Amino acid sequence: MIELRNVDKWFDDFHVLKNCSTNIAQGEVVVVCGPSGSGKSTLIKCVNGLEPFQKGEITVDGVSVGGKSTKLPKLRSRIGMVFQNFELYPHMTVTDNICLAQEKVLGRGRQESEEKAMTLLTRVGLSDQAAKHPGQLSGGQQQRVAIARALALDPIAMLFDEPTSALDPEMINEVLEVMVELAEEGMTMMVVTHEMGFARKVANRVVFMDYGEIVEDAETEEFFGSPRSDRAQQFLSKILHHI
């Protein structure tokens, strides 16, 4: 479903992604982890073309992301994305946030969009917040709305860029629960996160990045049980053994 082949990216002189390759099959959940600055957010933003890359190829459902004839808006509308800072539109209500792209990109009517929004809000447990503005919601609620906004376009895959990193600890679970449910329903997911509990529970594979390289790309059990590289071992021991 999502294929990355030998992707290289530079920010001017800085080599942020080095020869990155991995595959995410349909229905697979892949967690991308690694120290901050390792390039994981940049990598996931390359998948839907929010970040350009200079070498290699990324295809989603057979469509080349960097291809000259690729219509990026069309491709993006088929890939949902959830951001670290939610990025709900503050000047619109929750419902309008979820309806905008349905109407403007998919060309759905207002009523159909609103019904879809309401179904999804019910699913993430926020049907009573539909008329509010994002500023009136907690972080956890905002992130659940953001997930609903992405799902409203019936995506073939979902990208999560550190979806819980900006949340207060007591709100992390409400977001993770929605994501677990999504994974169990068979959604193809690429998730950049430090939530190792989530990775253990639902990920099929874990990709570990450091200094712009994919250092390890392993089945979840294998990754947590016996990581091959020293860097992955060090990383795991640091984040699994908090004081």
Next chain:
Amino acid sequence: MTFDFGVIVDALPFLIQGLGLSFLLTILAASGGIVLAVVLALMRLSGYRSLSLISAAYVNFFRSMPLILVIFWFFFLVPLIIGRPVGGFYSALIAFTLFEAAYYSEIIRAGIQSVSRGQIAAGYATGLTYAQTMRFIVLPQAFRNMTPVLLTQGIVLFQDTSLVYVVALRDFMTATTIVARNEGRLIEMYVFAAAVYFVICFAGSLYVRRLQRKHGR
């Protein structure tokens, strides 16, 4: 010396006509200026070097010219080029619009830049095009952030409409001057003019301050 404010009452219809022209010019030039300014700001931020340079040249050019000179051009030079007179009203309106656009575009550019890049990414990620992202996500937020500054610039524009006397238009200031000369009541009329400008502009600034407080919350 005695003051005779009765002269104002007699001249009131004439003065209100002038005030109407001042308002009309302000509103038309501000609206047109803002539309042109959005285009200039988007050109400046487009990332295309040529568009950006054209916009920058435009802004720098008009900001380096006295407004009164721009009004003169459209009154005297443009008719030479197109072969017929433009008329006082249109030359003033075009001059104000083009001139204000330069100032507005800098305000709008800052307003667009005040919207976080994450918002743009969120729009793109749902498949919206550049134009849709600007129209539905960035510009509404940018305008909300910059309404107070735009209004302040509008107040300045209202004051600047007094310059149209140079093309023989009867705005409020010109009407006041005509009455003052005809009736020989310079002091009364100019005190009155000052009071009117003060009340209108001060009320405008109070409104701007209230908007800013509302935003600050």
